[in-house]
Amino acid sequence: MALVADLLVLLVALLHIYFLVLEMILWTRPIGLKTFRNTPERAEATAVLAANQGLYNGFLAAGLIWALAYQWPLSALHIKTFFLGCIIIAGVYGAYSVSKRIFFVQALPAIVALALLWIAR
Template identity: 65%
Template sequence: MIAENIFAGLVALLHFYFLYLEMFLWTKPQGLKIFRNTPQKAEDSKILAANQGLYNGFLAAGLVCSIVHPDNYFAFQIRVFFYVCVIIAGIYGALTANKKIFFVQALPAILGLILSLTLG
């Protein structure tokens, strides 16, 4: 259970970082560099990016719930559900926006899901 919680925590931290990037740094120099945006393109899309960041926060919050929930069986179900959500979001992002999203978002969740299914 400890290894599963640590991995879920790492994936959650990744998604809290995505939230921060998309909601607060989108139009800042660091966000422009990471997302390879021009200032104008970033300004035009900042509300969409903030919305996307919020969804990443929900994914992270779900994984945190799976770590802190006192019922191990229900925590496992929560974790599997949110890993699957992250995987789907990562695959969709890779197909529609940038192939790197698969490796940054979906792959860690796939590894976490395999770990949870193996040890859970």
């Protein structure tokens, strides 16, 4: 069960790396426009904000990867819990303020990973 939980944590980290790429590199390109339902004009006007948001997603991914590599299991659990909690809060707020899709793409995977982490504990 612990291995499955850590694989889900890794999946959440990889999702956030993907979000970083979408927001920092692909924001004004066709896949970014389609993903975020943006117009080229709006994407161009908000590109700096999106890049900043992407950077934060990268920090969340880095924290989870750091926790997966951490050698002390109890401390690693606490680090994973912190970063997954941050992701859950961001996903819930994004669902409330932007689109309900964000809950399912961002918050729900983190909720499942966090639940499995604590069950496997």
